[in-house]
Amino acid sequence: MTLFDLANPTRFLSLVQRVLPWLVGATLIAFALGLYMAFFTAPQDYQMGNTVRIMYVHVPAAWLAMFCYSMMAASSIGTLVWKHPLADVSAKAAAPIGAAFAFLALFTGSVWGKPMWGTWWEWDARLTSVLILFIMYLGIIALWQTVEDPIKAGKANAVLTLVGAINLPIIKFSVDWWNTLHQPASVFKADGPAITTSILVPLLMMALAYTLLLMTLHFMAMRNEIYRRRIRAMRMRSASAAPAVNKLAGVQEAN
Amino acid sequence: MAWMKSLFLKEFQLGVRVGGGALIGVLFFLAVVTVFPFGVGPDLKMLARIGAAVLWIGALLATLLGLDRLFQTDREDGTLDLYLMAGRPMELVVLIKCAAHWCATGLPLVVAAPVLSLFVNLEPVAIGAVTLTLLIGTPALTLIGAIGAGVTVTLRRGGVLLSILVIPLAIPTLIFGVSAATAAVSQVAPFKAPLLFLCAITLMSFVIGPFAAATALRNAGD
Numbered sequence: 259m260t261l262f263d264l265a266n267p268t269r270f271l272s273l274v275q276r277v278l279p280w281l282v283g284a285t286l287i288a289f290a291l292g293l294y295m296a297f298f299t300a301p302q303d304y305q306m307g308n309t310v311r312i313m314y315v316h317v318p319a320a321w322l323a324m325f326c327y328s329m330m331a332a333s334s335i336g337t338l339v340w341k342h343p344l345a346d347v348s349a350k351a352a353a354p355i356g357a358a359f360a361f362l363a364l365f366t367g368s369v370w371g372k373p374m375w376g377t378w379w380e381w382d383a384r385l386t387s388v389l390i391l392f393i394m395y396l397g398i399i400a401l402w403q404t405v406e407d408p409i410k411a412g413k414a415n416a417v418l419t420l421v422g423a424i425n426l427p428i429i430k431f432s433v434d435w436w437n438t439l440h441q442p443a444s445v446f447k448a449d450g451p452a453i454t455t456s457i458l459v460p461l462l463m464m465a466l467a468y469t470l471l472l473m474t475l476h477f478m479a480m481r482n483e484i485y486r487r488r489i490r491a492m493r494m495r496s497a498s499a500a501p502a503v504n505k506l507a508g509v510q511e512a513n
Numbered sequence: 514m515a516w517m518k519s520l521f522l523k524e525f526q527l528g529v530r531v532g533g534g535a536l537i538g539v540l541f542f543l544a545v546v547t548v549f550p551f552g553v554g555p556d557l558k559m560l561a562r563i564g565a566a567v568l569w570i571g572a573l574l575a576t577l578l579g580l581d582r583l584f585q586t587d588r589e590d591g592t593l594d595l596y597l598m599a600g601r602p603m604e605l606v607v608l609i610k611c612a613a614h615w616c617a618t619g620l621p622l623v624v625a626a627p628v629l630s631l632f633v634n635l636e637p638v639a640i641g642a643v644t645l646t647l648l649i650g651t652p653a654l655t656l657i658g659a660i661g662a663g664v665t666v667t668l669r670r671g672g673v674l675l676s677i678l679v680i681p682l683a684i685p686t687l688i689f690g691v692s693a694a695t696a697a698v699s700q701v702a703p704f705k706a707p708l709l710f711l712c713a714i715t716l717m718s719f720v721i722g723p724f725a726a727a728t729a730l731r732n733a734g735d
Contacts, residue, residue, distance in 0.1 A: 413733075
């Protein structure tokens with residue numbers, strides 16, 4: 259089965275129907291394992307104590323926020339180059355999920371920053387970059403919401419997403435530059451303790467759980483979007499059905 | 514070549530004459546710069562320190578102001594469809610329109626910058642630096658803004674959304690522009706590196722801006 263066999267929404271829906279229960283199950287198991295490891299078996303950090311456990315929620319969220327954007331960019335290429343009918347459905351479904359992961363990364367980063375840095379918000383290069391990513395996600399969601407025709411919205415968003423994908427490394431680089439210019443010494447040293455396997459294994463487990471969650475949510479959102487478009491098409495068909503037009507014309511004639 | 518020249522002249526004249534024209538942007542720039550001291554206080558030393566940043570933010574906001582009409586009027590009266598049907602390369606049309614738009618709205622900002630920098634107590638070297646960086650950087654702002662104008666062209670009132678979409682993309686331009694402008698009077702910070710990065714961003718936006726905006730405009734037709 260290739261990517262183009264999935265171009266038929268009905269076939270895609272039946273695939274989702276079959277895969278989704280397994281994905282949900284795998285997500286639950288991975289989260290159970292990952293969270294157990296993160297909160298019970300993983301050691302405390304000698305500097306950060308128990309707050310290091312926030313990392314297991316924070317770091318995968320930041321990874322997935324970026325991964326979700328690259329998924330959106332790949333879908334956008336599918337929209338613009340191959341006009342794949344499900345590519346813009348995929349891009350639209352990914353945007354709110356990515357925004358949620360970016361928000362989660364910002365929120366947990368802020369909660370982690372309070373005990374570590376003594377402040378809720380630090381204009382740290384990485385936090386700032388994720389904040390900009392979050393704003394871009396919200397802009398893309400807003401553009402999806404405001405353009406009514408889904409095909410046109412898809413094209414406009416594909417252009418915007420790809421421009422954003424080119425710009426994100428530049429933004430990251432410029433924010434790093436700006437950050438080193440303004441605050442050379444940060445309280446938190448990233449290269450403090452080297453990551454040992456006792457920390458790395460739970461982290462990777464959580465990353466796997468997050469990735470499975472992303473796939474589950476993405477499939478669900480794509481399914482909903484296909485249904486939404488079908489409803490829209492049905493509504494438009496019934497609105498443009500002959501009797502209503504005749505009635506309207508009749509009223510105008512009578513007047 | 515003839516059509517390019519006439520398109521440029523038409524766009525430039527429209528930009529200068531319609532809707533308050535070139536002066537309205539400068540006026541907005543003046544208003545933004547004037548309002549800063551009311552917010553942060555009239556301390557001349559501090560104003561000298563943040564002056565370059567104030568001018569850059571003012572220029573960014575003033576550029577965003579007129580962008581929503583960049584392609585919208587052409588779409589409403591059908592000119593956009595004519596460009597497409599006439600087989601003109603849309604990328605070139607976008608580039609010429611942006612050049613005319615910049616000459617009508619961006620260049621006046623650059624010209625006004627030395628005068629406005631007196632309000633924020635910049636010394637002569639800093640005035641030169643901020644004007645130079647604005648001269649290099651404002652075309653990038655216009656071209657990046659053209660992408661936002663392209664993707665929001667179908668929206669009736671896309672001005673606010675356009676600003677939200679464009680501001681994150683304009684952050685690198687702002688960072689390097691302000692870095693270079695403030696480095697000119699600082700002893701430690703390097704001046705040449707951010708200036709070259711700013712030039713690079715402008716050159717890149719000359720490529721990405723027209724292509725992205727043209728793709729968006731081609732798909733916006735009915």
